[in-house]
Amino acid sequence: MVSFAQSPCVPADREHDMAEIVLPVIREALDACGLTRDDIDFFASGSHDFYEGRTFSYIESLDAVGAWPPISESHVEMDAAWAFAEAWAWLQLGEGQTAMVYGIGRSSLAADLDQILPAQLDPYLLAPLRPHRDALAGLQARALIDAGLLTERQLAEIVSRYKDVAVDKLMDAPHVAAPLRAHDIAPPGDAAAVIVLAAGDTARRLTAHPAWVRGLDHRMETHYPGVRDLTCSPSTRRAGERAAELAGFATADVQVAELHTEYSYQEPLLVAELGLKNAEVNPSGGPLAGWPATATGLIRIGEAARRIMDGTTGRALAHATNGPALQHNLVCLLAAQPRDPGQPRDPGQPRDAAQPPEAAQPREPEQPREPEQPRDAGQPREPGQPCDAAQPRDAAQPRDTAQPPEAAQARDAAPARDAAPARDAGEAR
Amino acid sequence: MTLPEPVETTSSPLYMNYTYVAGTGRSVFLRGLNERRLLARHCPGCSLVYAPAPEFCSRCLRPVGPPFELPGTGEVSTFCVVNFPFPGQVYEPPYVVAHIMLDGAHNRLMHLVREVAPEEVTIGLRVEPVWVDDDELDTSTTSIRYFRPIGRPTRDVAAVPYAQTPIGPADA
Structure with a gap:
């Protein structure tokens, strides 16, 4: 450059x-x-x-x-x-x-970005719902907070670094797409x-x-x-x-x-x-x-x-x-x-x-990929720890008690899937 | 074996409202139309005269000069006859859509040619603008209702080949 x-x-x-x-x-x-x-x-x-x-x-x-x-x-x-x-x-x-x-x-x-941004979503299942433009970000932020990786106060601290506004004052602002406030959004x-x-x-x-x-x-x-x-x-x-x-x-x-x-x-x-x-x-x-x-x-x-x-x-x-x-x-x-x-x-x-052209070595073929190991939902991740770090999870390991009871019932009704719940297979939540 | 019937339709209408920004160059031309004036601008770098004009020459990238008014007359450099109906159509087919080379300009303006039977329109036909009434004037190409003939073709068609690119040859 x-x-x-x-x-x-x-x-x-x-x-x-x-x-x-x-x-x-x-x-x-x-x-x-x-x-x-x-x-x-x-x-x-x-x-x-x-x-x-x-x-x-x-x-x-x-x-x-x-x-x-x-x-x-x-x-x-x-x-x-x-x-x-x-x-x-x-x-x-x-x-x-x-x-x-x-x-x-x-x-x-765009007169209203809420009219525009749903068009980037899947037209069958998501776009008809017309989610607020910050709703998907809100889902992600909430999931991170729930996983113990973030707090709302930390969000305010990040923004405070950019905007020179006191953290407490930022915390007093109303939510736009909770847990996000207007200042959390570009x-x-x-x-x-x-x-x-x-x-x-x-x-x-x-x-x-x-x-x-x-x-x-x-x-x-x-x-x-x-x-x-x-x-x-x-x-x-x-x-x-x-x-x-x-x-x-x-x-x-x-x-x-x-x-x-x-x-x-x-x-x-x-x-x-x-x-x-x-x-x-x-x-x-x-x-x-x-x-x-x-x-x-x-x-x-x-x-x-x-x-x-x-x-x-x-x-x-x-x-x-x-x-x-x-x-x-x-x-x-x-x-x-x-x-x-x-x-x-x-x-x-x-x-x-x-360097002479003959020095050009073909790159080693990529190693076969390790299958994705979904993180164990029962173990909060340390902040800074990547989520797809190898965390062997016993597929038969019982889910923690935080699991909704209806999901547990569904598993009971379908024992064949119990050994590999969809989430553990990295497919669906 | 029959496959299950697929879902054939689902309704999810998207409405999108935008602000369009005409830009400084285009705005000069649009304001002229609101005053029944066809304004051109001259590029000091390559001597091209644009109508409508951008703010800078797209060929040599130099800012174009101040606007000046063209007489408004011109000639048809190519045209087509619209024969089919479609939703939102303003005129009943058949009607003529033309590229008009305004006298004094080096690029072409697209507009309608009316007050002449489509089969009588030719390349080289001399035309003039028909403006809307005062209360309909706007910063829009619709301030010109259409162009109409002002006589017969004055030049030999073969002498003005369309292929002569208005912004100059590629190897210039």
């Missing part, structure tokens, strides 16, 4: 269209690394028609990159962090030397962000301090939230582990972590799943300072990289999410140094690192 720029996140931009929002940010990002748009080999962007209210809405933004003569470009209908993932992969494949990623997020155009806004990527020597030529993308991975959980254990985020965990494998350093070793927390409660959950130890979390203020929809995750990558490009940080982590209650998670690991060329080549390493 050689450049990052973003526009201020404003509650509602009623003056500028999509192209007008992003063009000044593109200019700033290009100027910072001394490039013009003609120097860019590939453009990737992210936005979402449901926030914009029309089909193929992103086409308007192409006016800001100069799509004539025709350019090589791609778009993701989701957070622009995934456009970043595509552009990075494109450079890793050697398709070109430079790429620009931009994200536009306008949370303010405020909608409009903004754009732009990142310029360059491969190896091109990056070295463009800036003295590039932020090297050492590893990136993203994992998705099932579409139906009722199937998930909301007290954990195995997709974040696995994405972090894979990114670390590519990067050659652990997520625990970063000094800065920019997390895509659209709700306060997500911060400790993500910190635990990523195994962060001493990292400064969201020094930018994070999404609780402003939630420009599909630009939010890309801004996390930009903010993490900025700390490396300005020389204040050696290793940083960025996280982005899509979908309800942290359904789909991306982890990107960045460092001030590229991967040691002496190590076997890995997709996390810049393509033109000084």
Whole structure:
């Protein structure tokens, strides 16, 4: 990464269209690394028609990159962090030397986000219920509190860190989607962000301090939230582990972590799943300072990289999410140094690192996966302990007494299933 | 063996209300329509004249110049005849939808062509706007009711090939 720029996140931009929002940010990002748009080999962007209210809405933004003569470009209908993932992969494949990623997020155009956000849910069983836009987050927050992993006071303490408001005062605020209060929820806004990527020597030529993308991975959980254990985020965990494998350093070793927390409660959950130890979390203020929809995750990558490009940080982590209650998670690991060329080549390493082509070793095939071990519901997890850590559970072990009696009756009536209740098989609660 | 009947329908109507932001460039053109003026803007970088105009040239990315008024006349650069009925249709088919190259502009405006039988419309047909009454004027393309002919085609159609891209050749 050689450049990052973003526009201020404003509650509602009623003056500028999509192209007008992003063009000044593109200019700033290009100027910072001394490039013009003609120097860019590939453009990737992210936005979402449901926030914009029309089909193929992103086409308007192409006016800001100069799509004539025709350019090589791609778009993701989701957070622009995934456009970043595509552009990075494109450079890793050697398709070109430079790429620009931009994200536009306008949370303010929908008159009522409660009309919009149910459309992301399963249309048969969930969308007809029209859950309040924060209801699924409320379910997850409540589950975490009930599991002993969080308290409402801790949520207030997290928010207090960002907003400089006393914890007791925050605790006095009314609930919006209990246990969540308004300040626990990222405020909608409009903004754009732009990142310029360059491969190896091109990056070295463009800036003295590039932020090297050492590893990136993203994992998705099932579409139906009722199937998930909301007290954990195995997709974040696995994405972090894979990114670390590519990067050659652990997520625990970063000094800065920019997390895509659209709700306060997500911060400790993500910190635990990523195994962060001493990292400064969201020094930018994070999404609780402003939630420009599909630009939010890309801004996390930009903010993490900025700390490396300005020389204040050696290793940083960025996280982005899509979908309800942290359904789909991306982890990107960045460092001030590229991967040691002496190590076997890995997709996390810049393509033109000084090494002969024959040094490129195919990656070891992934080890067969351990089956997911659902955590024992009867044993509260320590805060910070990942939920899918190996906790052998005897399938025949009797459930604890907290189980609702009707469920126990059902099991009695169906002894064949008793040995492997659905939850223990990781299927359904 | 017969499979159980699937559920064929379930009702879950989605209503979504949006605020559309016209943007600074487009707003200039829309305000002009509210005053029966067709406003164009000139790009200082590549000399293109846009009507409607964005705030900056999508080809060279330079801010475009101040707005100026076009005479409003133009010619049909291509058209089609709508022959089928559909919900929400305003005019009874058949009617003509056309790309109109306004005199003095380098890009085309889409609108209706009426007061002429569809079979008499040709590429190159000279047209002028028919504006709505004062009380119907709005910051909208509906301030122009339609375009109508102002004579016969004045140019040889073959001399103005549509394929000549209005924003310039790709290798420029």
